[in-house]
Amino acid sequence: MLRIENLHSGYGRIEALHDVSLDVSAGEVVALLGANGAGKTTLLRAISGVQPVTSGQIRFEDRRIERMPAHRRVLLGIAQVPEGRQLFAPLSVEDNLKLGAWTRRASDLTADIAGIFAMFPILSEMRHTAAGALSGGQQQMLAIGRALMSKPKLVLLDEPSMGLAPILVDQIFNIVAQLKRSGQTILLVEQNARAALAIADRGYVIETGRITVGGDAATLLADPRVQSGYLGV
Amino acid sequence: MAELLQFAFSGLTVGAVYALVALGFTLIYNASDVINFAQGEFVMLGGLVTVFLLAAGLPLPVAALLAVVASTLVGLALYRFAIEPARGANAVTLIMITIGASIFLRGAAQVIFDKRYHSLPPLFGDTPIRFGGAAILPQSLVVLAGALVIVVLLWAFVDRTLFGKAVLATAANKLAARLVGIDTRLTVGFSFAISAAIGAIAGILVTPITLTSYNIGTLLALKGFAAAMLGGIGSAVGAVLGGLLLGLLEALSAGYLSSEFKDAVAFIVILAVLFVRPQGLLGRARVERV
Numbered sequence: 001m002l003r004i005e006n007l008h009s010g011y012g013r014i015e016a017l018h019d020v021s022l023d024v025s026a027g028e029v030v031a032l033l034g035a036n037g038a039g040k041t042t043l044l045r046a047i048s049g050v051q052p053v054t055s056g057q058i059r060f061e062d063r064r065i066e067r068m069p070a071h072r073r074v075l076l077g078i079a080q081v082p083e084g085r086q087l088f089a090p091l092s093v094e095d096n097l098k099l100g101a102w103t104r105r106a107s108d109l110t111a112d113i114a115g116i117f118a119m120f121p122i123l124s125e126m127r128h129t130a131a132g133a134l135s136g137g138q139q140q141m142l143a144i145g146r147a148l149m150s151k152p153k154l155v156l157l158d159e160p161s162m163g164l165a166p167i168l169v170d171q172i173f174n175i176v177a178q179l180k181r182s183g184q185t186i187l188l189v190e191q192n193a194r195a196a197l198a199i200a201d202r203g204y205v206i207e208t209g210r211i212t213v214g215g216d217a218a219t220l221l222a223d224p225r226v227q228s229g230y231l232g233v
Numbered sequence: 234m235a236e237l238l239q240f241a242f243s244g245l246t247v248g249a250v251y252a253l254v255a256l257g258f259t260l261i262y263n264a265s266d267v268i269n270f271a272q273g274e275f276v277m278l279g280g281l282v283t284v285f286l287l288a289a290g291l292p293l294p295v296a297a298l299l300a301v302v303a304s305t306l307v308g309l310a311l312y313r314f315a316i317e318p319a320r321g322a323n324a325v326t327l328i329m330i331t332i333g334a335s336i337f338l339r340g341a342a343q344v345i346f347d348k349r350y351h352s353l354p355p356l357f358g359d360t361p362i363r364f365g366g367a368a369i370l371p372q373s374l375v376v377l378a379g380a381l382v383i384v385v386l387l388w389a390f391v392d393r394t395l396f397g398k399a400v401l402a403t404a405a406n407k408l409a410a411r412l413v414g415i416d417t418r419l420t421v422g423f424s425f426a427i428s429a430a431i432g433a434i435a436g437i438l439v440t441p442i443t444l445t446s447y448n449i450g451t452l453l454a455l456k457g458f459a460a461a462m463l464g465g466i467g468s469a470v471g472a473v474l475g476g477l478l479l480g481l482l483e484a485l486s487a488g489y490l491s492s493e494f495k496d497a498v499a500f501i502v503i504l505a506v507l508f509v510r511p512q513g514l515l516g517r518a519r520v521e522r523v
Contacts, residue, residue: 100363
């Protein structure tokens with residue numbers, strides 16, 4: 001579904017991604033592990049088209065998309081749950097969800113919104129509340145719900161557990177597992193490597209802008225480099 | 234009492250125009266973080282284009298409509314050819330660009346039209362209406378009603394349509410807007426177009442009272458900016474409130490102190506806001522939890 005080949009990207013003259021290659025097949029959950037500043041978020045931003053690419057290819061369902069504007073990539077079926085939620089803070093929960101379906105030009109979103117509320121009942125109670133006034137966990141749920149409203153083929157999840165209390169982290173990972181069971185393709189960026197690899201089919205480790213290890217989740221869990229660097233074994 | 238009423242009415246009339254200019258500032262500022270000092274030029278264009286099309290033999294409604302369309306196109310061109318190419322530049326650079334655009338538009342208007350003052354026929358004649366001892370021009374009521382209609386329409390558009398919400402979303406978080414698939418060039422461009430149209434309509438409505446000329450834009454932009462700051466920059470309700478308040482303050486100080494002070498009021502207001510309440514009367518409430 002997604003194939004990235006020899007991708008380079010940077011901020012000004014500082015290169016943040018060096019020769020990154022990675023692929024995600026339909027129905028897979030792929031984890032991308034790495035420390036702060038390793039380039040995880042930059043890679044997701046490049047896939048979504050909000051970060052310029054200097055060279056290399058991004059293919060989505062066999063179409064080259066690395067020069068395509070961000071809004072057209074959403075139309076193709078790539079949705080991102082960005083780091084730090086990035087909600088439309090002054091707009092209501094319901095409006096945030098409606099805007100998530102912006103590219104679908106659907107006239108009636110009632111059923112879709114009901115589907116999101118079924119997944120996150122607490123959001124239903126707060127449907128008229130401004131998104132900026134939600135708690136961190138609720139904001140994360142809304143960010144996930146907003147991305148799902150576009151009926152994406154691929155979801156890019158950036159650090160969904162960041163800054164949340166442990167009980168909420170479990171809840172968010174349950175949702176990711178639930179999405180996986182429904183067949184949703186996900187590229188999951190996480191610092192919580194153990195939780196991410198428990199859900200993922202495969203994983204990659206990114207270090208200072210380079211993919212250093214890649215393989216099945218079970219293989220990665222057993223890999224001594226992953227164990228010492230990211231699992232604290 | 235009659236005197237006070239008289240001053241209040243002329244203040245509210247001018248204030249409605251300031252309010253519309255301030256609303257234009259707010260729309261563009263929210264969508265793109267640009268303080269558009271060419272905002273007053275839209276008011277000038279609306280009035281002058283109508284005057285010259287009317288002189289060319291077109292009926293007033295057609296001339297007015299074409300003037301709004303022309304100003305809207307100028308607003309779009311300002312975004313497309315001056316602001317968009319400079320995206321990512323810092324605030325001061327962007328302000329410089331809009332000041333440059335303002336000087337350019339003023340110069341162009343001086344060449345295309347002329348340097349004289351022009352008026353338009355008032356919509357309902359110029360026999361003043363007597364009210365509580367004060368004389369009110371019918372056109373004053375037209376200006377106030379026009380401003381009210383624009384504010385209500387704008388509110389309905391933003392609150393009731395998904396495109397309006399996409400414009401709000403772009404203003405709230407541009408990165409997120411791009412990530413949900415909103416073409417932000419479209420929504421920001423739209424904000425420039427709407428601001429220009431609002432400015433032009435204000436210009437057409439007020440020309441029968443205040444007259445228009447190629448150079449009225451500069452002072453209007455500064456006063457609209459003062460109004461936006463007074464109301465709290467970024468707040469649409471604040472912009473309208475700030476505009477009306479500034480108009481009243483001007484009219485009252487011109488009436489009770491001296492008309493020489495009239496234009497100074499806006500600048501005193503800017504200073505007072507900066508010293509006393511930098512976020513303005515209705516400065517953007519921070520409801521964001523991080």
